[in-house]
Amino acid sequence: MSQPRTIIQKLWDSHVVCQPPGAPALLYIDLHLVHEVTSPQAFDGLRRRGLKVRRPDRTFGTCDHSTPTTPRDLPIVDPVARAQVEQFEKNCREFGIPFFGFRSPRQGIVHVIGPEYGLTQPGMTIVCGDSHTATHGAFGALAFGIGTSQVEHVLATQCLLQSPSKSFNVRVDGHLRPGVTAKDIILALIAKIGVGGGTGCVFEYTGSAIRALSMEERMTVCNMSIEGGARAGLIAPDDTTFEFLHGRPFAPKGAAWDRAVAYWKTLPTDEGAVYDREVTLDASQLEPMITYGTNPGMGIPISAPVPDPGEAADPVERETRRKALAYMGLEPGKPLAGHPVDVVFIGSCTNSRMTDLRAAASVLKGRKVNPRVRVLVVPGSQQIKRQAEAEGLDRIFREAGAEWREAGCSMCIAMNGDQLAPGEYAVSTSNRNFEGRQGKGGRTFLASPLTAAASAVTGVVTDPRTLLG
Amino acid sequence: MEKFTAFESWVAVLPVDNIDTDQIIPARFLKTVSKEGLGDQLFYDWRYDADGNPRPDFVLNRPPGNRAQVLLAGDNFGCGSSREHAPWALTQFGFRAVISTSFADIFKGNALKNALLPIVVPPEIHARLLKMLETDPLATVRVDLASQTLTLPDGTPVEFPVDSFAKTCLLEGIDELGFLLKHEAEIAAFEQTHPAPVDTLSVKFED
Numbered sequence: 001m002s003q004p005r006t007i008i009q010k011l012w013d014s015h016v017v018c019q020p021p022g023a024p025a026l027l028y029i030d031l032h033l034v035h036e037v038t039s040p041q042a043f044d045g046l047r048r049r050g051l052k053v054r055r056p057d058r059t060f061g062t063c064d065h066s067t068p069t070t071p072r073d074l075p076i077v078d079p080v081a082r083a084q085v086e087q088f089e090k091n092c093r094e095f096g097i098p099f100f101g102f103r104s105p106r107q108g109i110v111h112v113i114g115p116e117y118g119l120t121q122p123g124m125t126i127v128c129g130d131s132h133t134a135t136h137g138a139f140g141a142l143a144f145g146i147g148t149s150q151v152e153h154v155l156a157t158q159c160l161l162q163s164p165s166k167s168f169n170v171r172v173d174g175h176l177r178p179g180v181t182a183k184d185i186i187l188a189l190i191a192k193i194g195v196g197g198g199t200g201c202v203f204e205y206t207g208s209a210i211r212a213l214s215m216e217e218r219m220t221v222c223n224m225s226i227e228g229g230a231r232a233g234l235i236a237p238d239d240t241t242f243e244f245l246h247g248r249p250f251a252p253k254g255a256a257w258d259r260a261v262a263y264w265k266t267l268p269t270d271e272g273a274v275y276d277r278e279v280t281l282d283a284s285q286l287e288p289m290i291t292y293g294t295n296p297g298m299g300i301p302i303s304a305p306v307p308d309p310g311e312a313a314d315p316v317e318r319e320t321r322r323k324a325l326a327y328m329g330l331e332p333g334k335p336l337a338g339h340p341v342d343v344v345f346i347g348s349c350t351n352s353r354m355t356d357l358r359a360a361a362s363v364l365k366g367r368k369v370n371p372r373v374r375v376l377v378v379p380g381s382q383q384i385k386r387q388a389e390a391e392g393l394d395r396i397f398r399e400a401g402a403e404w405r406e407a408g409c410s411m412c413i414a415m416n417g418d419q420l421a422p423g424e425y426a427v428s429t430s431n432r433n434f435e436g437r438q439g440k441g442g443r444t445f446l447a448s449p450l451t452a453a454a455s456a457v458t459g460v461v462t463d464p465r466t467l468l469g
Numbered sequence: 470m471e472k473f474t475a476f477e478s479w480v481a482v483l484p485v486d487n488i489d490t491d492q493i494i495p496a497r498f499l500k501t502v503s504k505e506g507l508g509d510q511l512f513y514d515w516r517y518d519a520d521g522n523p524r525p526d527f528v529l530n531r532p533p534g535n536r537a538q539v540l541l542a543g544d545n546f547g548c549g550s551s552r553e554h555a556p557w558a559l560t561q562f563g564f565r566a567v568i569s570t571s572f573a574d575i576f577k578g579n580a581l582k583n584a585l586l587p588i589v590v591p592p593e594i595h596a597r598l599l600k601m602l603e604t605d606p607l608a609t610v611r612v613d614l615a616s617q618t619l620t621l622p623d624g625t626p627v628e629f630p631v632d633s634f635a636k637t638c639l640l641e642g643i644d645e646l647g648f649l650l651k652h653e654a655e656i657a658a659f660e661q662t663h664p665a666p667v668d669t670l671s672v673k674f675e676d
Contacts, residue, residue, distance in 0.1 A: 017659040018652060023634045026652055028659055030666050038552065040502035045646075060669045066500050080500040087502050098669050106674060117672075124666055131551040131575060147553035147579035149645070157649045159656055161634070165574075195487050196545035199574055229548065231574045249672045260666075295487050295548070316543045316599075320486040413496045422519070434491040434549060436514045 004270035007236050008167045008202045011142040011267070015125045017159055027162040030124040032154045033110045034061040034097065036088035037415070038129030042152035043091040053095040055158045060119055061092045061099030064109045066415045069378050069405035072103050078417060095155075108381020108407045111135035111349040115219065116383055118248025122237035122264040127154055132349045132431065134225040137234030138218035139241055140267050142202070144232040166276035168201035168230060172209040174284035179465035181359070182217035183351060183429065183448035185209065186224040187289035189281060191299035198230030201277060204269065205235045209283035215244040216353040223350045224431050227296040236268035288464055290336055291433045291446040293324035298433070300336070302451065302463045308332040327435055328443050329423075336445065336461045340372075342424040344456040345438070346402075346449055347378030348412035351429035354384055356449045361393045363453035363467055364400040370459030375402035376418060378410040402456065414439045427455040473584055473639035475613040476565060479533035482602050483542045489549035490576060494558045496550075507554055508561030529562070533607055538565045541598060545569070546587075547576025556583040566612050568619065570595050581635040582645060586612065588619055588629045597621070614639060 005013070017026040032055075039061075046053070053059060066081040068074070076082035085102050092099040100107040106117075111132055114120040122140035127133060129151040136143035150160055172185055190197070203225050205218075213221065218235050225233025242261055245251045252260040287301035298321075300306065309321035309332065325332065330339075346352075346360050357379065369375045377397045379385040385407055388394055394404045411418040412430035420426055420442025429452050433444035447455070450464035457467065498510045516527050528534035540559070546569040547555060556579050559567070566586040577587045590598070601608055601622045608622035614636060619627045638645060 014663075018655040020648075020652070022637070023648070024632075026649065026655065028656070028663065031669070037499050041504050041553075044502075049646075055665075057668045057670045058665060065496075078500070084500050084502055104674075119667055119669065121666055129551060129553075131549065145551035145575055147551055147556075147575060147582065149553060149579065149582040153646050153649055156646060157652075157656060158660075159649055159652070161645055161649065163632070195548055196571060196573070199545070199571060226549075226575075229545070229573065250667050250669070295489065297487075316484050317486055319484065320543060323485065415496045415500060432489075432491070432549060434489045436495055437491050440495070440497075440514055441519075 004273040006167045006204060006269045006273045006275060007140060007234065007267050008142065008204060011123065011125065012164050014123070024161040024163045026159045027125060029127050029154050029158055029160060030058060031119060031126045032059045033114055033126065033128035033133070034059060034151070035065055035110045035128070035130065036063045036067070036084050037065040038148050039091065039151055040084065040087050041148050042155055043095065045152040046095070046155060051156045053097060053155045056096040058158060059097045059155070061088065061097050062107055062110050062113050063088055063102055065409045065413060067102060067408040068416050069408045069410045069418055072406055076102070081416060105382050108383065109349045109352065109409055111223065112352060112380030112384065115139065115215070116381055118245055118251035121245065121251070121260070122241060123267055127160070131226040132223050134231070134233045135219050135223040135349055137222040137225065137232055138215060140234055140237035140264065142232055142234065145226065165231065166201045168198055168203050169275040169278040170203045170205045171207040171278065171280045172205065172283050173207040173280070174209055174282045175212070176209060176283045176286065179450060179468050180286050180288055181448040181450060182213055182220040184286050184289045185281065185283060186221045187291065187296070187299045187446065188286050190224065190228045190296050191289065192281070193228055193279060195227060195295045195297040196229045198225065198228040201230045203228070203230045203233035204275070205233060210235055211238065214355060215240060216355040219353065220350055224296065227431055237264045288448060288451050290451060290461065292328065292330060292336055293321065294327055294433055294435050296431065296433060296446060298324060299446070302337055303335055305335050306330050306332050337463055339461045340425065341427050341455050341460060342373065343420055343426040344373055344375045344452050345411040345426055345428040345430060346452050347376065347380070347410050348430035349380065349409070350431045351449050352378060352380030352384065354387060356429065357384070357388050357393050360449040360453040361396045363450060363457065363464060364402065365396050367400055367457050369401035369456045372459050373456055375456045376405060376411060377402050378405045379407050381407045411438050413437070427452045427461060470584065470642045470644050472642040473586065473614050475611065475615065476538060477609050477611045478538035479536060479607065479609055480539045480541050480602055481528050481534035481537040482599065483528055483540060484599055486543035487545045487548055488542055490547055490552050490555040491549055493547070493555040494552065499552060499554055504557050507558035511558040511562045536563070538563055539610055539612065540564050540567045541602065542567060542569050544571055546572050547580070548573040551575045553579045553583070556580045556585045560585050568595070568598070581632070581639065584639060586614060586639070588612070590619065590627055590629060594627050
């Protein structure tokens with residue numbers, strides 16, 4: 001009987017090509033996703049060396065980051081962004097990589113379209129030049145973000161030089177209470193372990209509360225693994241995973257499907273396998289979470305007061321927290337509930353899928369957005385946009401006074417013209433509240449789609465449970 | 470790649486924890502398709518005021534920070550986005566090493582691929598160096614990768630860890646992609662026994 005292994009170990013073992021002496025292992029990459037921002041310099045590198053893309057059949061592209069969310073029949077106004085999107089499409093054509101271009105009716109955020117089209121499957125290694133690649137871990141894949149040098153390495157060789165990470169079991173048991181969501185689980189985890197808490201690790205999310213989540217909710221949790229310092233985070237595949245994938249364009253068909261499922265069922269962590277680290281959360285104790293500071297670890301339950309920086313023992317940490325509150329214009333000791341809001345952003349690779357849009361619509365239905373607040377709803381893909389329109393969600397958003405836009409990263413990264421003005425406050429369903437992340441001088445409160453929608457209605461940070469029927 | 474040699478330098482001090490790559494280089498500068506010209510955008514929103522004028526009190530806008538090759542930063546440096554523009558901007562400004570108590574994983578890997586050395590020191594050494602530089606901002610440190618030694622201004626040698634392969638690559642100027650390409654036979658053999666789970670060219674969309 002062989003040693004019991006975690007799913008993390010199994011994925012690693014099955015993808016090691018070789019172990020050269022004195023070097024990291026060569027890890028084989030099954031799927032490489034490419035977008036317009038982190039790839040142009042890598043394609044240039046290939047040209048300089050006269051190299052081809054080794055496996056265009058294991059590569060897929062879409063544009064999302066600098067892509068406008070205005071109607072697609074309009075040109076891209078920003079000449080620098082337009083040149084980048086055009087270069088991306090040109091690079092994909094030149095190197096034979098299939099892609100969804102700017103005007104494709106299938107375009108979307110790279111971490112949304114992978115699962116949507118069944119490209120993302122259990123047991124795979126998946127990389128992308130984007131730190132939120134961990135999203136694909138929701139399917140039981142080892143998925144992580146890489147820099148542009150590594151984008152070039154994978155384009156050229158389909159491999160990375162890689163050392164194994166430590167395994168970190170994040171166990172979440174109990175039942176989420178009404179108004180508390182997957183987003184609140186991950187924000188609570190990061191608040192507990194800190195933004196560097198998972199450095200050097202891959203998270204495996206386990207426990208009954210994780211098992212009970214839908215695939216879309218699992219993607220929300222895995223998406224923000226990097227915000228806890230872990231390059232990857234994953235969830236072992238189960239029937240929920242298989243049901244989601246069945247019938248998607250790239251999912252295996254017929255006998256190949258049965259063989260794939262049989263293999264996928266061997267992936268979960270073996271009984272008795274040992275993790276390097278562990279942490280537990282009780283889902284039934286969680287409240288809606290919100291961040292008050294300038295990194296995602298600065299999060300609190302929505303009814304709790306903003307912590308006093310003076311409580312930090314370490315002087316650098318104390319200064320860091322003071323600086324964060326000064327940037328945010330907040331005083332310690334007061335809760336955030338009731339704080340005025342200028343913008344609400346519902347979107348991003350964290351929370352732009354159908355269940356997120358349905359949750360936001362459930363709050364906005366029959367209500368009006370506070371006239372002081374600008375509300376942007378940005379679906380994760382053009383496919384999601386169409387589905388939401390078929391369900392009438394766009395009408396609910398528009399009638400409430402929200403903007404219903406085309407797909408892209410939008411105000412999560414503020415590269416495409418969707419951005420906060422200096423000093424503005426946003427409740428955002430995205431993943432980062434760093435200084436200036438949503439626009440220079442902008443101030444971000446990260447929260448769930450329910451909390452974002454509730455705050456849109458009242459014009460102040462609002463506990464969504466006060467508006468739920 | 471150029472070989473990484475030992476050097477002595479002033480230190481730019483930025484004692485803030487969790488400095489994320491959005492601070493190192495804000496996302497709006499990522500629309501470029503080039504690697505060049507990013508040094509002026511390093512720490513842009515901390516370095517310049519609303520009108521684009523340098524803030525005189527910011528460490529990189531005054532001596533010795535404006536000529537330092539070493540940055541001393543707080544814990545968990547380089548967290549957040551995977552953008553390699555962060556080490557590109559740091560090296561184009563002139564930095565060759567960053568000292569912290571820890572680095573985010575992706576940043577650390579990106580830095581090492583761009584001849585920017587992430588030096589991890591224990592918290593007590595970090596605090597000591599910070600104090601020395603408060604007392605004498607013109608004090609210098611010496612960085613020697615071959616012996617993995619950081620020499621503090623008072624002459625104390627501090628050994629730092631570095632991945633042995635990354636060290637060899639830096640010291641000998643070895644390029645990782647060149648190394649990977651030499652393993653073509655092994656990669657091809659692996660592919661023979663591991664059929665593709667997905668063929669991204671297998672579905673043709675009619676639009």
